[in-house]
Amino acid sequence: MPKPVTDRAASLEQLARGGQVALSLDDAIAIALAHNLDVELQRLGPRLADTDLTRARAGGALRGVPLSIREGPRSVTGTPDLLFPSVGFGTEANLSVGSVTSGAGRLPPSQDPVIVAGVRRAQLEQPQPNSFSAGTSELVTKATTTSLGFQQGFFTGGELSVAFDNTDTHTNNRRYDLNPFTASSLSVTFAQPLLRGFGRAVNQRYVRVAKNTRGVSDLVFEQQVVTTVASVVRLYWDLVSLNEDVGVRRQALERTERLLADTEAHAEVGTRAEIDVVRARAEVARSRRDLIASEGLARQQETVLRDYLSDDSGAAPLTAIRVVPSDPLRADLGETPPAASALTEVALRARPELAQARLQIENTRVLLDGSRNARLPALDAIATMRTNGLAGTVNPLTLAGAAPHTTSPELLGGYGSILDQLASRSFPDYVVGLQMTIPLRNRAAEADYARDQLVLRQQEIRIQQIEKQIRVEIENALVALDQARASVDAARQERTYQEQALAAEIERLDVGASTTFLVIQYQRDLAQARSAEIAALAAYAKAQAAVARASGQLLEHYGISARQVFEGNGG
Helix, strand or coil, X not given: CCCCCCCCCCCHHHHCECCEEEECHHHHHHHHHHHCHHHHHHHCHHHHHHHHXXXXXXXXXXXXXXXXXXXXXXXXXXXXXXCCXXXXXXXXXXXXXXXXXXXXXXXXXXXXXEEEEEEEEEEEXXXXXXXXXXXXXXXXXXEEEEEEEEEEECCCCCEEEEEEEEEEEEECCCCCCEEEEEEEEEEEEEEEECCCCCCHHHHCHHHHHHHHHHHHXXXXXXXXXXXXXXXXHHHHHHHHHHHHHHHHHHHHHHHHHHHHHHHHHHHHCCCCCHHHHHHHHHHHHHHHHHHHHHHHHHHHHHHHHHHHXXXXXXXXXXXXXXXXXXXXXXXXXXXXXXXXXXHHHHHHHHCHHHHHHHHHHHHHHHHHHHHHHCCCCXXXXXXXXXXXXXXXXXXXXXXXXCCCCCCCHXXXXXXXXXXXXXXXXXXXXXXXXXXXXXXXXXXXXXXXXXXXXXXXXXHHHHHHHHHHHHXXXXXXXXXXXXXXXXXXXXXXXXXXXXXXXXXXXXXXXXXXXXXXXXXXXXXXXXXXXXXXXXXXXXXXXXXXXXXXXXXXXXXXXXXXXXXXXXXXCCC
């Protein structure tokens, strides 16, 4: 059993010696988990989920995370795939029960405090229809306004705002007692929804969804790891079987060449007919053609596996590297797999698809709080406390003969007087109010609530579908394993009998009791039997992996931790 992948494995380029890389299956899996681009792509999923969690804690809406995985490429053999029965090259499979959305309902207030500052300079020139009100026919006012504010939202739905405003005014108004003067105010306002948008359950729903989605992203990454391991297992054993088939075809060519040489020798002395030489030469050509085809398939399969194990980031071209599998095909037919019921029980606990689906159902229930709350009328309580200050100097433009100044001494002075007034709340304002909005139909909110209920029901049904699918996958995988075991046993017997039959026929040919044609037929049958045995052994190896994957034990079987895979590559 391989060691868990905790560090970035060396690449194919780094492992190459003399243009070749001898790979065990464990090595191939380790390299793929470190360098496969599908894994690297999914490694970003949890990080994207972390950004959504940060947004939710700040009171922002969710942007969503990808929930799809990519299956590996098909082998070049074109045979039915036990591990991936219904997918093709690079297929993207969304194995979740729906995408993550922000749902309906009122958005939470921003949880990030905000400081707002401003300054404004204004000069106003206004003609006056009555010079008595301002003591002049053209009123000129120069004002500089500065403001500093603070805003903060809370998960109760309330919002707090603090504002400090100052206006410094110069005017030619002859009726003002003070000129120039400065007016200041310090206000605190708190607004709290009491119905729609009230409470932590509603305003923290995105935080809970984002936390669950982070778990979903981890499970999607685990699914990708499982898929990648299964793809490597499949591609590796297919390459091993194709390489061994090349050996079978090469042995067949050698046998036909020996038969041709023997037939030509007998033909020269007249003990074989010339037609036997022609048949032997034709068989050599056919065997050479079969070898060429087999070598071509093996090279193509090697290319597929080599590409899947690499991110193609090295300086040397990958085409210059030959991948040589070092693990042979073997089958222990004495192993007895657990019963389907036991495997199903394990799978219902271990399969990441189910855990992912349950988290998404929990998310939908959380978001349902928001759409349910949106059906309520809006009732907001608002409370404001403001303290005001004013100070300046006696207006030097006061008209002659006007009434004496009645300005309070408290208002005469500089900015220090204003600060004293604000601190002592000499001129306070208090405002308390309620504001209510009652929708007469509210069809959009009702539709959103009904839709979210239907989505929840869809996801509950989808979980039932996944559970049924898992049971079917386990049953099919066990059937395929039994079939592969029986095929290996039958292929071994056939190969043994064909070897005995060929040996006997060659002995008969040597004593003149058989023909070259019959020997050629027996050689073909033996080559076919050996190829069939290799194919059966490969099918058995893949069937074992298919059972492990269907039962959710593939990573455990190879000693792999998805968390260590994630962290082992800079996660």
